[in-house]
Amino acid sequence: MTRVLLAGFAGSMGQQVVKLVKEMPSFEITAGLAHHLKSNDPAEYGLPAEAKLYTSLAEIPADAADVWIDFTVPASVYQNVRYALENGYRPIVGTTGLTDEQESELTELAKEKGLGGLIAPNFGMSAVLLMKFAQEAAKYFPDVEIIEMHHEDKKDAPSGTALATAKLIAEVRKPHQTAPEASESLPGARGGDYQGIKLHAVRLPGYVAHEQVLFGGKGEALTIRQDSFDRSSFMSGVKVALEKVQELDSLYVGLENIL
Amino acid sequence: MTRVLLAGFAGSMGQQVVKLVKEMPSFEITAGLAHHLKSNDPAEYGLPAEAKLYTSLAEIPADAADVWIDFTVPASVYQNVRYALENGYRPIVGTTGLTDEQESELTELAKEKGLGGLIAPNFGMSAVLLMKFAQEAAKYFPDVEIIEMHHEDKKDAPSGTALATAKLIAEVRKPHQTAPEASESLPGARGGDYQGIKLHAVRLPGYVAHEQVLFGGKGEALTIRQDSFDRSSFMSGVKVALEKVQELDSLYVGLENIL
Amino acid sequence: MTRVLLAGFAGSMGQQVVKLVKEMPSFEITAGLAHHLKSNDPAEYGLPAEAKLYTSLAEIPADAADVWIDFTVPASVYQNVRYALENGYRPIVGTTGLTDEQESELTELAKEKGLGGLIAPNFGMSAVLLMKFAQEAAKYFPDVEIIEMHHEDKKDAPSGTALATAKLIAEVRKPHQTAPEASESLPGARGGDYQGIKLHAVRLPGYVAHEQVLFGGKGEALTIRQDSFDRSSFMSGVKVALEKVQELDSLYVGLENIL
Amino acid sequence: MTRVLLAGFAGSMGQQVVKLVKEMPSFEITAGLAHHLKSNDPAEYGLPAEAKLYTSLAEIPADAADVWIDFTVPASVYQNVRYALENGYRPIVGTTGLTDEQESELTELAKEKGLGGLIAPNFGMSAVLLMKFAQEAAKYFPDVEIIEMHHEDKKDAPSGTALATAKLIAEVRKPHQTAPEASESLPGARGGDYQGIKLHAVRLPGYVAHEQVLFGGKGEALTIRQDSFDRSSFMSGVKVALEKVQELDSLYVGLENIL
Incomplete structure (x- = not known):
């Protein structure tokens, strides 16, 4: 026990x-x-x-x-x-x-x-896996954009998770713009930019917290999406941490690093 | 004949x-x-x-x-x-x-x-129906954003269809911002703005021509999406026009107006 | 008042x-x-x-x-x-x-x-609009399938809304199978069948109540999706009913019929 | 060279x-x-x-x-x-x-x-990454269903990739039914079954080759999706294989095993 x-x-x-x-x-x-x-x-x-x-x-x-x-x-x-x-x-x-x-x-x-132990800013397993998979996929699909959707009361854009995802992706690909010559007839249409990765933030009532990472390659596309419907979603990650904490040999930062 | x-x-x-x-x-x-x-x-x-x-x-x-x-x-x-x-x-x-x-x-x-006759800038039935439904839905869901995704060689953003959709929506709702206080840590993250309707343009290889209209309301969401995979998609609309043209009593502009 | x-x-x-x-x-x-x-x-x-x-x-x-x-x-x-x-x-x-x-x-x-008045089995505006649009789209896209996703405790499959959607679609298209020769290596893979319309029911924890109608045509696709996140979603329809009830000249059945 | x-x-x-x-x-x-x-x-x-x-x-x-x-x-x-x-x-x-x-x-x-060398039944990077990520995610989200969408001429259901995905998932989770008591008012509505994993096959004109893996957990969902738009999509995997083949120390089966 x-x-x-x-x-x-x-x-x-x-x-x-x-x-x-x-x-x-x-x-x-x-x-x-x-x-x-x-x-x-x-x-x-x-x-x-x-x-x-x-x-x-x-x-x-x-x-x-x-x-x-x-x-x-x-x-x-x-x-x-x-x-x-x-x-x-x-x-x-x-x-x-x-x-x-x-x-x-x-x-x-x-x-x-x-x-051993764990410090984790995000215990939502779906968000943590999305970030992990996105970083891995970016090695093979360097052209990528991020769309996050949140409730209308969220004050910052893009979300912390979306920005953290962009940072993880930027670590494994060479900085580049995917469609550098696109001109915006409405400023901002192409989204925010983090080292050539475009981020788009949707704010609508009804939505809770959702993130999509879209990868495109010749003749194909890969999309990873996570939806958080309520706070109970964080507990899946706490459960994993509890099950693993006794074997951890040092203090880790980020749930993805103990998966 | x-x-x-x-x-x-x-x-x-x-x-x-x-x-x-x-x-x-x-x-x-x-x-x-x-x-x-x-x-x-x-x-x-x-x-x-x-x-x-x-x-x-x-x-x-x-x-x-x-x-x-x-x-x-x-x-x-x-x-x-x-x-x-x-x-x-x-x-x-x-x-x-x-x-x-x-x-x-x-x-x-x-x-x-x-x-009678028809002038239509877009004969793609899925795009035309998306615009028609989006305008109708906006009467009941005034909070709405548009995401369009195109191949990396498309030069303008947002797409003509996305902008046309925003204009149709703007005709039936009062202009307003959905989340006016959201601040952008990356400029452009909240997208381009047409009378309070946010538009987001994704440009990635592999993608062809796709558009989503996202509506949010209390506790629910409605999404209409169309995908054009190739030019043959325009023929469905030409077919409808041919079948109806003999009954048209005047020259219409827009396929949606003869549906 | x-x-x-x-x-x-x-x-x-x-x-x-x-x-x-x-x-x-x-x-x-x-x-x-x-x-x-x-x-x-x-x-x-x-x-x-x-x-x-x-x-x-x-x-x-x-x-x-x-x-x-x-x-x-x-x-x-x-x-x-x-x-x-x-x-x-x-x-x-x-x-x-x-x-x-x-x-x-x-x-x-x-x-x-x-x-005048209204009897409505479903007051969720997103579900009601989905059904209305699906019926209209089926006139132009007779090839259609329905996917609904619900929480793991839902006992019946497909959902009442999905079946109601299929019935509305069946009213406006000729009964036919889209891919009649497809053989199932796993029985049920092609879904349930209502007059040639395939219905697929997903049951997973985390999900609440969601429905997608997928239309396919030559070189293009149209998808209508609705998400109900909680019971508050029904109130948008009650609001519309209250605003219109004084003008109704008879007792209607179905919210879609007073939109 | x-x-x-x-x-x-x-x-x-x-x-x-x-x-x-x-x-x-x-x-x-x-x-x-x-x-x-x-x-x-x-x-x-x-x-x-x-x-x-x-x-x-x-x-x-x-x-x-x-x-x-x-x-x-x-x-x-x-x-x-x-x-x-x-x-x-x-x-x-x-x-x-x-x-x-x-x-x-x-x-x-x-x-x-x-x-060294490689034998690969599927060189589409998006399909291969989807399978790899799906297997990894299933360790944390044992409740999962698969939906694949293909053109109307595809004769078998479910697709080989969907079935291969189910097999990979089955290797890492205990066999179980997610919603065992759900009753089907239309037979097949709950899909085909592979060791408790439900598979749903959609066949529609317009669609090419697409697969989604849906994971659900308490209050959250994770979805991985891949789209193949044409045959050129297989070349991304051949490119990776060419770049790695000189370092491979044995003959591998499956592109995912050399990533």
Whole structure:
């Protein structure tokens, strides 16, 4: 039985993790961390009756669990993960906000302690596989464009996942424009440009979060598409991370790197 | 039996029309017009042996056929259609290049002569139906974006069909931006804008000519897509025009208006 | 101000209607019908404070509202709509379960009373438009197949909407098989058959309710697709019905018939 | 400069290879094999003037080229490849018709001779990548269905590529039915079944050769799609094979195994 400490158990992502772990017979949440508690009763949060609830890092003993799952807030995540590693926990981190420097530092610390773990900005398996496959396909199909579709309230364009996909593709192909001479009668029609890769962002009500990568070659096309319909989609990736975390020999960044 | 005069029979579209008419039992090509002829033998062009070949308008008598199909060049089309109407032919015109003024003038002339006919910039049934349905759907789904995908050699963006679709949609909805506050970290990511309708143009090898209209509403989406794989696709629309031209009471512009 | 009586206001669809009407300035819910009430306070159900709550047909006076919206249960719907018409209400009915005979009878009664209204098995605008467009496109593209995708818990295949779409298409094309000689190395690979129209049903977790109609012609293809992501999608159709119900001159069956 | 012998240079696939090699500066066709020749002039087939043309295996010397590309016929392929290996050529084989036994035997022979090469039933890169990615994705998304779409003249259903994809997926997931209780009101609606994987085959005019693999998971979906628009699409895979063949240490079966 692998014991799990869940930091951020009262939040919406934390509650999804609670449900997930209940369905995994070899895992159990034995401890939870939350800065503010409405109740001291673990059952109020769907946790096992014997789970210990903590409201600060200092209260947490070194053997409360084997794995530390972190879905908290950017302001806490660095301290949390440092504390986890120093006390022998293997971290699985879905909280965003770590700088590149902090990631390096934590990776170094994990090495010293001989602990594996995972920091992942995106735990949606369909998004992670899309990025992985897109990078691989770009070696054979250098001509590629990205279309992402999101709900009308999304404020930034293109989405972080679309941009991350473009970066992965750019690593494996020579920068070039596919149709450099196309002229736009409506400015922006050809989309945004990242090193010659065009990105198009659609914003419409009804849509949730969707991404397509379109590859074209002589006489053929390859398209990879992912659809996220709701937040529960992130749990498939957390599940994979939990199943693999005990075998990881270092602290990885990116779910795709442990697949 | 309806008799057809085919102007531009030696061109690639003209040759498609030759094949089409052969498969329509109630129609026959009885005359052809081409400014330059490599051969005087109709069989060389796939035409019936008894078809008359002409190389100038002046040679063509008034009773050479019932219907005048025109797939020639922008420089000739106005004169051709005027000649056709003046001599009692019902025109079906796929040649582009008529100005709005010329269209009005020809429509007026057709009225005087009591002749019906059709001028259509696009004879692809899938494209024409897409435009028709898109306009109808926009009454119920005012939030809409357009994505078109073409081969890498297409020089203009967005495509004429995509822009024509946006114009049809704009006629039936109030101008508005769907996600006005979205900010672009890559300029152009949100696409080109026509009265608040975003248009995105993809250019990739392998692709031919494709268009999607995406509608979004609360909790649902509607998508209309058309794919043109080759030039033979235009013939479905010419066939419909031939079948309806005898009943048309005036000169229509746009295949969608006779459906 | 149009006054609305809402039968079934406590159910999940009823509660969606409550939200919808609040956003429509010219409409107001003035009365509600539900057989069992947990509370006599309209505010508990999101209704205006002055709305009257009834628990049986007999209690409802003839002038409680102008329009009767019915999202109740198959066992009640016939009696409800009959009562509505007899007492001068224009009905908008989303409850399923009326037989063809009952529909005819109610249509006749509406005629006698000079009342318009709508009975609609599907209020999802994207599904209704898909069916309408599919029927129209089939006149020009007689070769067509249908693919529907639903969540893994859906028990019947194909879906009611997919079958209804096939029936509409069958009305306007001659029955024929598109590829009659294809042999199946896996039985069922070519799908289910309705008068020569092939239907394919996909069942996968993650999916909600989606339908595609694929038309193919020489060198081109046309695809119409709709996605329903959640129940709120039905409200777009109820909104259209409310806006049009006062002008309807008879009792219509099918939202597509009042578009 | 790598020298290529092209067996089957006069056929339609052979002629595609001729065009491909012309565009690859480090490769040259130095010899060709065809059983019947209309002309002895290499230029008639688009080949370099100094290319040698042979009409039987016996005429071909051991040093006519480095690589043997084979696009011939099932009846010849085994003898051809055996001859190639025995005479020191590295084979790239696109001809179908080898039995499993013959493949094993040739693999053994290549080993003895210390020669690498490739036998590939499908050289379309988009189809090959689709199969590779589908197998990988199935480890994380065990619920999956396949839809393939082909022109109306295709006689078998499902397509060989779709079935090959299902087999690759079946290797990595436990056999199970995704929605076992779904009942079919139209027999075949749920598709063909290969070890619990449903396959759906669409046949429509206009379509060429297309395949989609649909994965569904909690709250998300992943779709991989490939489109083959014409035969030129196979050349991308032949190009990859040519670029890699000199480094291959044995005779591989399946383009995906050398990517």
